[in-house]
Amino acid sequence: MTADLGAMDMSDDWVAPPVHDDDLVRANTGHGWQEWVRLLDSGPGRAAGHTEQARWVREEHGVDGWWAQSVVVGYERIVGIRLPGQRADGTFTVSRSRLLDADAGSWRARLLDDGARATLFAPPTTSLRSKPDARSLRFDLADGADSLGIIAVALDPVAERVRLTLTHEKLPDAAAAERWKDRWAEWVADLGTE
Numbered sequence: 001m002t003a004d005l006g007a008m009d010m011s012d013d014w015v016a017p018p019v020h021d022d023d024l025v026r027a028n029t030g031h032g033w034q035e036w037v038r039l040l041d042s043g044p045g046r047a048a049g050h051t052e053q054a055r056w057v058r059e060e061h062g063v064d065g066w067w068a069q070s071v072v073v074g075y076e077r078i079v080g081i082r083l084p085g086q087r088a089d090g091t092f093t094v095s096r097s098r099l100l101d102a103d104a105g106s107w108r109a110r111l112l113d114d115g116a117r118a119t120l121f122a123p124p125t126t127s128l129r130s131k132p133d134a135r136s137l138r139f140d141l142a143d144g145a146d147s148l149g150i151i152a153v154a155l156d157p158v159a160e161r162v163r164l165t166l167t168h169e170k171l172p173d174a175a176a177a178e179r180w181k182d183r184w185a186e187w188v189a190d191l192g193t194e
Helices: 022-029 033-042 050-061 065-079 104-112 114-121 174-191
Strands: 092-100 125-128 136-143 146-158 161-171
Touching (some): 033 065, 050 065, 092 174, 104 114, 104 161
């Protein structure tokens, strides 16, 4: 569930909205976003790392692990520690998906074939990073000697079709994330026209 800004008590000084709306967070953690900002600021504080903050939310407030992580990510977005799409290590991730009229097996074979994959992703080059039987295939993406990050391709069967989800990780900044988000949007749109 994404944030419904109309349902949230948004503060004028929030850098970015959290992913989950206030009612959902309150129902699952006992506190809304304004309260979590006050609690975390007065608890471990903004200088504490993500792991320490999540541990504090779990231990001091009895919030389960998944929701503790969600609270901390929301807090980081609100106060500007983490921008939308930014990971804890400071890099950015973008993702695009498309439902295709094909089966997962044929797509997996295509991705594992070096020549077919080169044609599919050119001009950047790819090299297999994961084991060939991994659920999500991961590839290093490069332009010559320059790393362009890592891409993961998940293939989820849906009836007689497949949902292909491409996730591009380790992007250096928000501008690169925007450029690649646009590139991957075009890429997935072109997949059905081959």
